[in-house]
Amino acid sequence: MAFEDAYRDFSLQMKLPFDFPFYGHQLADITVCTGGYVFTGATSQLWLAQDQSISPLMANFDVSLDDSSSVVLYEDATQVTIVWEKMQIRQKKGLKFTFAVTLYKNGDIYFAYKDIPIKIQVIKDKNYSVFVGIADSYFFNKMTYYVRRKTIHNYSRIPFNAYHIQSGSVLQLIALPSCPIYNTCEACTGHEAKYGSFKCMWCEPLRKCTSGADYFRPYMADCPFTKTCNATAEDNDTMPHLTFFHRVFNFAM
Secondary structure (H helix, E strand, O other): OOOOOOOOOOEEEEEEEEEEEEOOEEEEEEEEEOOOEEEOOOHHHHHHOOOOEEEEEEOOEOHHHOOOOEEEEEEOOOEEEEEEEEEEEOOEEEEEEEEEEEEEOOOOEEEEEEEOOOOHHHOOOOOOOOEEEEEEEEEEEEEEOOEEEEEEEEEEEEEOOOOOOOOOEEEEEEEEOOHHHOOOHHHHHOHHHHHOOOOOEEEOOOOEEEOOOOOOHHHOOOOOOEOOOOOOOOOOOOOOOOEEEEEEEEOOO
């Protein structure tokens, strides 16, 4: 399917063939946008694209500038690929960009760039943010002068705008184990010793694991965290991943 008749940031909600693990929570659907990104939040909150997105190249693309511009979706049981073909930027007409993102069932993300006619760093638009990377956020209620306000907290934003991305580049984001993957107290509290990294805390009433700085934080703000576990259970590294290892490959075209 394609968006040939779309203008600027047209979007389409897509049901995924699998639950995609993104920052510790499962995505059953995504919103594909002609602006060069995948929105991971609720469709009513597209204005949060900078804070909840998977963006191979978020820019002010306008498919109405060229009849050959399109966004094409491919999927099977283990992966989904979205390709932005021959996209033009309103401020740089005539330059055509072709790039893609692939979401894998295990949480890995690949950005692939076929045609990048100019450096990412020189794409500038005072009315539209240019972003390459991934980001996630959560909402929490905050009392201000006796008024309850919903506030968004962007707890993770990984930009790659400064990377040397060119035609033929591939950016791999490999999902790594972190706190939200665990569904037992023992596995959660043993993360730091097992991987020599950050500390995880277990919330027994909700039976969830958190680092205190992830998607589940607002749900566990008042949770009495467990320091020791009473029962034994098997470790579990098969749940969704949160953090990512990344690297860029450049291939001659």
